[in-house]
Amino acid sequence: xxxxxxxxxxxxxxxxxxxxxxFWACFWLFNVVDKAIGGSTFLWVGRDRFxxxxxxxxxxxxxxxxxxxxxLYVAAALEVFALVFFAGALWNFxxxxxNEARSWCFIGIVITLVTFTFFSIxxxxxxxxxxxxxxxxxxxxxxxxxxxxxRLEGKDSQSPQEHAxxxxxxxxxxxxxxxxxxxxxxxxxSVFKYNTDFFYRRTAALEAELVGEDLFKVAFPFLGGSQVxxxxxAKFKREHPDKSIxxxxxxxxxxxxxxxxxxxxxxxxxxxxxxxxxxASTHE
Numbered sequence: 001x002x003x004x005x006x007x008x009x010x011x012x013x014x015x016x017x018x019x020x021x022x023f024w025a026c027f028w029l030f031n032v033v034d035k036a037i038g039g040s041t042f043l044w045v046g047r048d049r050f051x052x053x054x055x056x057x058x059x060x061x062x063x064x065x066x067x068x069x070x071x072l073y074v075a076a077a078l079e080v081f082a083l084v085f086f087a088g089a090l091w092n093f094x095x096x097x098x099n100e101a102r103s104w105c106f107i108g109i110v111i112t113l114v115t116f117t118f119f120s121i122x123x124x125x126x127x128x129x130x131x132x133x134x135x136x137x138x139x140x141x142x143x144x145x146x147x148x149x150x151r152l153e154g155k156d157s158q159s160p161q162e163h164a165x166x167x168x169x170x171x172x173x174x175x176x177x178x179x180x181x182x183x184x185x186x187x188x189x190s191v192f193k194y195n196t197d198f199f200y201r202r203t204a205a206l207e208a209e210l211v212g213e214d215l216f217k218v219a220f221p222f223l224g225g226s227q228v229x230x231x232x233x234a235k236f237k238r239e240h241p242d243k244s245i246x247x248x249x250x251x252x253x254x255x256x257x258x259x260x261x262x263x264x265x266x267x268x269x270x271x272x273x274x275x276x277x278x279x280a281s282t283h284e
Contacts, residue, residue, distance in 0.1 A: 014152075016152055020148065024082070057071070059126060078114065082112050085111060089102075089108055116142065120139065206218050206219070214268060215269070218264070240269070241272070244272045245268070247268050250265045
């Protein structure tokens with residue numbers, strides 16, 4: 001009876017520890033994929049991190065996209081290495097290499113703590129208290145994950161077969177380093193390409209789509225600022241000389257049609273009858 005109970009406790013403890021490793025491996029995997037994709041696409045409504053970083057640094061007077069890129073490269077590299085070490089810990093855990101799993105998990109935990117500390121410093125500098133709360137909570141969750149993992153580790157022991165694998169570990173470690181380096185390069189290249197392809201959104205005028213009688217819709221990107229708004233209105237007036245802007249309003253949150261990091265606003269018009277073509281009023 002006691003043997004069965006010990007087996008059950010061991011199984012429960014092992015499941016919890018495996019779940020911790022699986023969660024963090026998936027957590028960092030999706031973060032890396034989000035940066036590699038660079039925004040919304042089919043079956044993926046991600047977050048435009050480049051636009052977010054660019055706005056952060058622009059608010060501090062650092063307009064150059066190279067600065068935002070550099071910060072994003074550092075963040076991406078940290079996330080890639082956190083993913084690699086948690087995935088390695090999970091692999092060793094499944095193979096019952098207890099000491100190896102613990103070592104890889106510990107490095108993943110340290111990298112995760114460094115990453116959230118890095119993000120929290122940025123949150124303080126740029127005054128984003130919501131992100132600061134989120135990253136602080138994740139910092140403590142990371143610490144709690146390590147505490148639970150170590151606390152539940154007692155039942156496992158080193159398998160006899162593990163000692164026979166010592167000679168192959170250095171080669172496997174080099175392979176992991178190569179994979180991590182490749183992921184960093186791919187993610188960095190994706191960020192750079194996204195910057196090259198879409199930085200024009202910061203100043204370029206937007207298209208106004210006719211959605212009803214005398215009603216036009218504009219999807220305002222997260223990266224856009226006041227220059228985009230002004231350029232869009234100027235372009236709209238040039239393209240529709242027979243229309244005058246009656247008012248402008250934004251869509252409520254439920255009607256934003258799943259456009260990640262974008263603001264949708266509508267331009268209500270009327271046929272031009274007045275002599276002053278620039279007269280318009282705007283309402284939030």
